Amino acid sequence: MYLVTALVSLFGVVLAWNKKDIKGAKELAWLMFASGFGAFWVIFSTSALTVAEKVFWAKMEYIGGVFTPAIFLMFILRFTERDKYLKTKYIILYLLPFFVTLCLLWIKQTEHLVWSGFSSIYPDTNLMEFYHGPVFWMIYVLFSYLMMALGSVLILLFLIKHKGRYRQQGIVILLGSLIPWTSSIFYITGINIAPGLDLAPASIAISGIILIYAISYTKLLNLVPVAREALVENIPDGILALDKQERILDINKAALNLLGIENCKVHGLSIRSLGADNTHLLEAVTDYNEYPGIEIDIKGKGYIFQITKKPLKNAAGSRIIIVNDITGQILKEREVVNAEKRCYNLYSLFRLMADNMPDLLWAKDLEKRYIFVNKAMCDSILLAKDTEEPIGKTYSYFLELSNREHPGVEMWNKLDGQIKDTDMEVLQTGKPIHYIDKGYFNGVYSHLDIRKSPILDDNGTLIGLVGSARDVTLQKKNEAEIHQRDILLEAIAKATALLLKSEDIEYSINRVLEILGKATGVNRVYIFKNKLSESSEAESARQIFEWVNDPSGVIAKNPITHEIFYKTIPDWMMDLAGGKVIHRIVREMPEEEKESLRPNIVKSFLLAPIFSANQFWGFVGFDDFKKEKEWLTSEKQILATAANTIGSAYFRKNNMDELIKAKELAEQSDRLKTSFLANMSHEIRTPMNGIIGFTELLKEPKLTGEEQQEYIRVIEKSGERLLNIINDIIKISKLESGLVQPVMTEVDINELLDYMYRFFLPQIHEKNLALIITNPFKDENLLLNSDKEKLYAILTNLTRNAIKFTDKGFIEIGYSRNDDEHLFYVKDSGIGMTHDQIGIVFERFRQGSETIARDYEGSGLGLSISKAYVEMLGGKIWVESQIDIGSVFYFTVKG
Numbered sequence: 001m002y003l004v005t006a007l008v009s010l011f012g013v014v015l016a017w018n019k020k021d022i023k024g025a026k027e028l029a030w031l032m033f034a035s036g037f038g039a040f041w042v043i044f045s046t047s048a049l050t051v052a053e054k055v056f057w058a059k060m061e062y063i064g065g066v067f068t069p070a071i072f073l074m075f076i077l078r079f080t081e082r083d084k085y086l087k088t089k090y091i092i093l094y095l096l097p098f099f100v101t102l103c104l105l106w107i108k109q110t111e112h113l114v115w116s117g118f119s120s121i122y123p124d125t126n127l128m129e130f131y132h133g134p135v136f137w138m139i140y141v142l143f144s145y146l147m148m149a150l151g152s153v154l155i156l157l158f159l160i161k162h163k164g165r166y167r168q169q170g171i172v173i174l175l176g177s178l179i180p181w182t183s184s185i186f187y188i189t190g191i192n193i194a195p196g197l198d199l200a201p202a203s204i205a206i207s208g209i210i211l212i213y214a215i216s217y218t219k220l221l222n223l224v225p226v227a228r229e230a231l232v233e234n235i236p237d238g239i240l241a242l243d244k245q246e247r248i249l250d251i252n253k254a255a256l257n258l259l260g261i262e263n264c265k266v267h268g269l270s271i272r273s274l275g276a277d278n279t280h281l282l283e284a285v286t287d288y289n290e291y292p293g294i295e296i297d298i299k300g301k302g303y304i305f306q307i308t309k310k311p312l313k314n315a316a317g318s319r320i321i322i323v324n325d326i327t328g329q330i331l332k333e334r335e336v337v338n339a340e341k342r343c344y345n346l347y348s349l350f351r352l353m354a355d356n357m358p359d360l361l362w363a364k365d366l367e368k369r370y371i372f373v374n375k376a377m378c379d380s381i382l383l384a385k386d387t388e389e390p391i392g393k394t395y396s397y398f399l400e401l402s403n404r405e406h407p408g409v410e411m412w413n414k415l416d417g418q419i420k421d422t423d424m425e426v427l428q429t430g431k432p433i434h435y436i437d438k439g440y441f442n443g444v445y446s447h448l449d450i451r452k453s454p455i456l457d458d459n460g461t462l463i464g465l466v467g468s469a470r471d472v473t474l475q476k477k478n479e480a481e482i483h484q485r486d487i488l489l490e491a492i493a494k495a496t497a498l499l500l501k502s503e504d505i506e507y508s509i510n511r512v513l514e515i516l517g518k519a520t521g522v523n524r525v526y527i528f529k530n531k532l533s534e535s536s537e538a539e540s541a542r543q544i545f546e547w548v549n550d551p552s553g554v555i556a557k558n559p560i561t562h563e564i565f566y567k568t569i570p571d572w573m574m575d576l577a578g579g580k581v582i583h584r585i586v587r588e589m590p591e592e593e594k595e596s597l598r599p600n601i602v603k604s605f606l607l608a609p610i611f612s613a614n615q616f617w618g619f620v621g622f623d624d625f626k627k628e629k630e631w632l633t634s635e636k637q638i639l640a641t642a643a644n645t646i647g648s649a650y651f652r653k654n655n656m657d658e659l660i661k662a663k664e665l666a667e668q669s670d671r672l673k674t675s676f677l678a679n680m681s682h683e684i685r686t687p688m689n690g691i692i693g694f695t696e697l698l699k700e701p702k703l704t705g706e707e708q709q710e711y712i713r714v715i716e717k718s719g720e721r722l723l724n725i726i727n728d729i730i731k732i733s734k735l736e737s738g739l740v741q742p743v744m745t746e747v748d749i750n751e752l753l754d755y756m757y758r759f760f761l762p763q764i765h766e767k768n769l770a771l772i773i774t775n776p777f778k779d780e781n782l783l784l785n786s787d788k789e790k791l792y793a794i795l796t797n798l799t800r801n802a803i804k805f806t807d808k809g810f811i812e813i814g815y816s817r818n819d820d821e822h823l824f825y826v827k828d829s830g831i832g833m834t835h836d837q838i839g840i841v842f843e844r845f846r847q848g849s850e851t852i853a854r855d856y857e858g859s860g861l862g863l864s865i866s867k868a869y870v871e872m873l874g875g876k877i878w879v880e881s882q883i884d885i886g887s888v889f890y891f892t893v894k895g
Helices: 002-017 025-047 051-065 068-079 088-106 134-161 165-189 200-217 225-231 253-259 279-286 327-355 375-382 395-405 422-429 473-501 505-520 570-577 633-698 705-737 749-766 788-804 835-840 862-872
Strands: 115-118 130-132 238-242 248-251 291-298 301-311 319-325 360-364 370-373 433-441 444-456 462-471 524-532 538-548 563-565 582-585 604-612 615-624 745-748 770-774 783-786 810-818 821-828 877-882 886-894
Touching: 002 025, 025 051, 025 068, 051 088, 051 115, 068 088, 068 134, 088 134, 134 165, 165 200, 238 253, 253 279, 253 319, 279 291, 279 301, 279 319, 301 327, 327 375, 360 375, 370 375, 375 395, 375 462, 422 433, 422 444, 422 462, 444 473, 473 505, 473 633, 505 524, 505 538, 505 615, 505 633, 538 615, 570 582, 570 604, 570 615, 604 633, 615 633, 633 705, 745 749, 745 788, 749 770, 749 788, 749 810, 783 788, 783 886, 788 810, 788 821, 788 862, 788 886, 835 877, 862 877, 862 886
Parallel strands: 770 810
Antiparallel strands: 115 130, 238 248, 238 319, 291 301, 301 319, 360 370, 360 462, 433 444, 444 462, 524 538, 524 615, 538 563, 582 604, 604 615, 745 783, 810 821, 821 886, 877 886
């Protein structure tokens, strides 16, 4: 009997465990296992021959059987959907009384609290009775009956609430629970067919057979009743089960309503016999096709149903049918599809708009990774292949990639000023920002007008940021041009006012250069004046004004060129003479042009021409030592105007000065001519008086021969003096009238110097002076293409003057050469000249002493004539002199 009980319980465990995913299945499996485990050890207890053995195996039986009341209650709670009472703390409470009983039983000292004693073994049955102690009655029996009673009450309540198959399941469970009750009462009251016979395992076996029947034939664990109530009856979907003959095995209210069946007592009836109103739906339900979406008209209104059909296991031809009204779902899906289509169209439109905008657009998540970029952003900043590549990446990724592709290029990606994490600022503050970024982006210097704002979802939660940038480089350039133009115009206005008001033109021009230099930000501003050739063409230019801002002392270390020759830079000459402004970056200039500058000092420059009477007069220059300055077109135009404004002021002042000087010269000329006429009268009258006087003396009859010769010598000397004066007057008159022209011939310089020595040696000896000829090239054949007579005249005049004003010492006549230029000089150790005398010595009608009562005779025309001759021969003449030391007259001639 006990072996059968154990096997039946084990079979029940297997059946229940196979359905462990259904609520209550696990508890039922544990119940069957506990009862089977106890029945198994009873086999050994009944077979034992000694009391000790029977006691031991009885204790083993308790390990499983003692917990069956608690597990039974847990099964009932799970079956009736009272899961809240199956939490761990409750399960411990359910098991605790039985665990205490088991522990006390196995402890030798407390065993008597459960079993107070034992009978002897009955020989005819080999059974033994157990006498029970207080723990058995007060804990085990009490809690067992309470739990079994509570389980029975819960089953009765279930029977009252449910009907149909689920009531049948409840009755089966109730009957199964009453059998252990009966056996327990028989055991406790002593009503037993044999003393010591434990009917509990047999009752459990019978109860197990009943539950196995329920599992196999009433589908006890196929659907949990409360779950069926909660799911099947309350869901809006129609659910029904039909057998092979289309009889209703089960149906919920939703299915009845959808089919239009009013009778609720339909179980076991043919579904076609119930007069369903919605026949189209009935046909779709009863055929063997599934419909993912079928449109059916019910009472003039269109519905869409999804009909799913699945066969029932262990019931051939039976099937469960689920009718799902998906009208709302389909409409929502269609709405979603339409919304997605609208969203896609809107996104496509937005994408087209964004990608066709020149502005840069992007959005980032909280990790500063791109979630959207437009085409302009990809093309100009990120250099991405398309708008998908940046998604999920950061700006740093593309920055590092770009820099790796251009190693060593410092100005590839470099912003001006301090780099600031504006993304983090927006994410931390949650406020929009607006700023201008300027610097090099992928090698291009740009100004970007950037705006960034936080992105908030519908709940106001920050989810990222959105940004836009506009390339305002041209705008900033225009603004800078306007600003620089205004600065220049203001500077020009100030400079013009200064030039108009100031009487000191040199001071004014220097101040104007300073104003222009500060306004343009350059290091040096200057004016060069052209030097004209004989054909009146500019052959060179020399600096006449300069302003320098050189705090680092660059110019002091590297002197700037102050004279340039146009033959080395003919293009400059042509452009400037044509009215063009020249702008050069020195680094880009040809080497031959750089020779006119100091390329290691000047980085860039601008030259603006100055014109006088439509003739190219010179230019104003602007040098930058620090940077390769790019000049705006408006700046060039303004500075060209400024150059001519400065030139006009300079010319106007010069013209005024020349008028004043001309007036003064005219007045002085009258005075000089008066003085000259007085001197000439004196100079002519003196030798004339000598000639007339000594001629009268020659008439005296008593003169000796010696006296006559002396008088004749004085007359001759006076005649020569008078002739020289007349010759000088004739020469200066011819020069004044332009009648004198050079006659170019080949001149032997050695012969010229030798002649001068021989010609003046008698006069030198007469005054006890020394005559020196200095010619380092006397051993060479020195030939000069010039006017021989005029060279003789120049040297003769200079030597006569030296002899005239030298009473002791020496007279030196010298020569040297430099390329195609020949230098002559006459040096003396005479009385010398003052600074004022040096200034007027070459002027016509001027003498060192302009009074009649002067120490030295002469017309004062010799040096003027010499100067005219020197200039006629393409040279220049000048003098160096010190009082009481002597003078040196230099002159050069071409040839």
